[in-house]
Amino acid sequence: MGKRLFVTSRRGWRGLGVVAALLGIVFTASALVLLRERPVRIDPGDPNQVALGKRLYATACASCHGVSLEGQPDWQRRLPSGRLPAPPHDASGHTWHHPDDYLVRVTQLGPAAYPDGYQTDMPGFHDALTVGEIAAILAYIKSTWPADIRARQNRLNVTR
Structure with a gap:
């Protein structure tokens, strides 16, 4: 056999x-x-990511948040519509009070990222920008912050 x-x-x-x-x-x-999907990398020390973010910020964000990240005038005072003007993204604003994952989510989803009833003119950019492009914009924004502000914001990312 x-x-x-x-x-x-x-x-x-x-x-x-x-x-x-x-x-x-x-x-x-x-x-x-x-x-x-890998976790998004936001590196304000990466000159290529920052340069890309600066270009994207100029086309997608500066019309509301200001060419120099200064935000709209009286950004903490509600408009007649009940909505707040666009805040600054420089050290004088509150962007650095939030961890990276929150900043990415708000940029992607706009009003859908906020609690029910929160009124904002911030659009969602999920159809216009990739997560990598949003990360580049945030890298650019973070690159303009003083070292102590950047360190404080980075601690928020570690504790989450």
């Missing part, structure tokens, strides 16, 4: 089916891990 090269019993076929199913699960799980 020669050696069998093929599985011919039901038991053998079932075993191959189980192995194939397990391999499918392993490959699917591996693909999901590889395709999962």
Whole structure:
């Protein structure tokens, strides 16, 4: 009798089916891990990311938040609509009071990122900017902050 090269019993076929199913699960799980979005990197010390962010800020953000990140006048006083003007993103504003993940979410979602009932003119940019582009804008903004403000904001990222 020669050696069998093929599985011919039901038991053998079932075993191959189980192995194939397990391999499918392993490959699917591996693909999901590889395709999962990496945490966004916001590096105000990266000159390339900051330069990209500066260009993007000029086209997407400066019309409301100011060319020099100064915000709109009287940004803490409500408009007749009940909404607040666009705040500054320089050290005089409150942007640095928030962790990076919150800043990314607000930029992506606009009003949907805020609590119910909060009124804002801030649009969501999820259709206009990638997460990487938002990270570049935030890197540019953070690069303008004094070292002590940047350090305080970075501590918010660590404690989350």
